[in-house]
Amino acid sequence: ESVVNRIAAGEVIQRPVSAVKELVENSLDAGSTSISVTVKDGGLKLIQVSDDGHGIRHEDLPILCERHTTSKLSQFEDLQSIQSMGFRGEALASMTYVGHVTVTTITKGQLHGYRATYRDGVMEHEPRACAAVKGTQIMVENLFYNMIARRKTLQNSADDYPKIVDLLSRFAIHHINVSFSCRKHGAARADVHSVATSSRLDAIRCVYGVSVARNLMTIEASDNDPSSSVFKMEGFISNSNYAAKKITMVLFINDRLVECGALKRAIEIVYAATLPKASKPFIYMSILLPCEHVDVNVHPTKREVSLLNQEIIIEKIQSSVESRLRNCNE
Ligand code: ADP
Ligand code: MG
Numbered sequence: 001e002s003v004v005n006r007i008a009a010g011e012v013i014q015r016p017v018s019a020v021k022e023l024v025e026n027s028l029d030a031g032s033t034s035i036s037v038t039v040k041d042g043g044l045k046l047i048q049v050s051d052d053g054h055g056i057r058h059e060d061l062p063i064l065c066e067r068h069t070t071s072k073l074s075q076f077e078d079l080q081s082i083q084s085m086g087f088r089g090e091a092l093a094s095m096t097y098v099g100h101v102t103v104t105t106i107t108k109g110q111l112h113g114y115r116a117t118y119r120d121g122v123m124e125h126e127p128r129a130c131a132a133v134k135g136t137q138i139m140v141e142n143l144f145y146n147m148i149a150r151r152k153t154l155q156n157s158a159d160d161y162p163k164i165v166d167l168l169s170r171f172a173i174h175h176i177n178v179s180f181s182c183r184k185h186g187a188a189r190a191d192v193h194s195v196a197t198s199s200r201l202d203a204i205r206c207v208y209g210v211s212v213a214r215n216l217m218t219i220e221a222s223d224n225d226p227s228s229s230v231f232k233m234e235g236f237i238s239n240s241n242y243a244a245k246k247i248t249m250v251l252f253i254n255d256r257l258v259e260c261g262a263l264k265r266a267i268e269i270v271y272a273a274t275l276p277k278a279s280k281p282f283i284y285m286s287i288l289l290p291c292e293h294v295d296v297n298v299h300p301t302k303r304e305v306s307l308l309n310q311e312i313i314i315e316k317i318q319s320s321v322e323s324r325l326r327n328c329n330e
């Protein structure tokens with residue numbers, strides 16, 4: 001059974017960056033205003049995520065890392081919207097099957113916190129009282145220590161740290177009221193360091209740099225016709241190249257960081273036709289639409305989504321991008 005659990009867990013947590021994403025999303029769900037990430041050896045030795053969120057109650061610690069333990073179901077009215085968020089209560093449990101997990105947490109009004117360690121879905125011993133200020137710190141050590149082949153593959157390829165920096169950068173420009181930091185263990189300097197702000201453009205400037213922010217234009221689109229689609233999109237697009245190799249598309253749908261290949265390609269087409277000299281632009285888009293219109297392919301790590309009435313939505317977005325780009329050609 002342990003092998004089966006480990007294989008399943010290895011599917012949910014495919015690489016260090018997938019663990020970081022799950023941990024940071026949990027911190028965001030806990031209402032944090034400050035989230036810091038520390039990484040050692042590309043995340044294989046250590047991933048540590050600290051937040052100042054609402055914490056985890058002492059009585060919830062024993063089952064925290066059992067599969068399908070979630071405190072979030074009550075937030076979702078129906079199964080449909082649960083589905084749209086992907087799997088529930090799998091992430092933390094999965095990490096305990098493929099790494100060593102330590103949770104330190106304190107809830108509001110408590111004098112001290114608790115620390116618990118987990119392996120293979122179970123808490124190792126009673127939580128120990130410890131000093132803590134606010135929120136939760138989760139440490140994942142020795143990821144994939146029991147999956148030799150996976151560890152080898154990851155060790156032989158470029159490490160996940162740049163992917164983790166990229167991930168945190170994306171979170172930081174969407175959740176602008178939260179401050180994020182990301183650094184290598186022991187490093188004085190953080191590679192992502194955002195401060196809470198009320199201006200998205202300021203956040204982009206802070207995270208991606210002045211030269212990117214300078215070349216951005218706002219963009220928006222919407223459709224209120226329930227018979228075709230109901231959505232609202234807003235964001236920024238650049239009128240110059242950002243990366244050398246490909247389009248950089250930061251996409252949030254209903255506040256979840258996702259990928260949508262079809263939308264990305266559609267935008268690439270508009271750039272190629274309208275502003276070919278900027279065919280590797282920077283794009284940030286936030287789309288809001290009814291949960292039941294989002295289909296996350298039912299695999300927990302698949303961040304690829306498809307949308308109900310996708311063609312209509314894509315067309316509207318394309319035409320708003322196009323009219324923006326035409327303006328800067330004139
Ligand atoms: P899910 O996020 O789908 O509920 P997870 O396995 O990611 O499942 O997390 C399990 C539960 O652990 C969450 O429902 C939440 O109650 C709790 N939890 C995890 N991380 C945090 C955190 N940083 N702050 C507060 N609670 C947390
Ligand atoms: Mg989660």
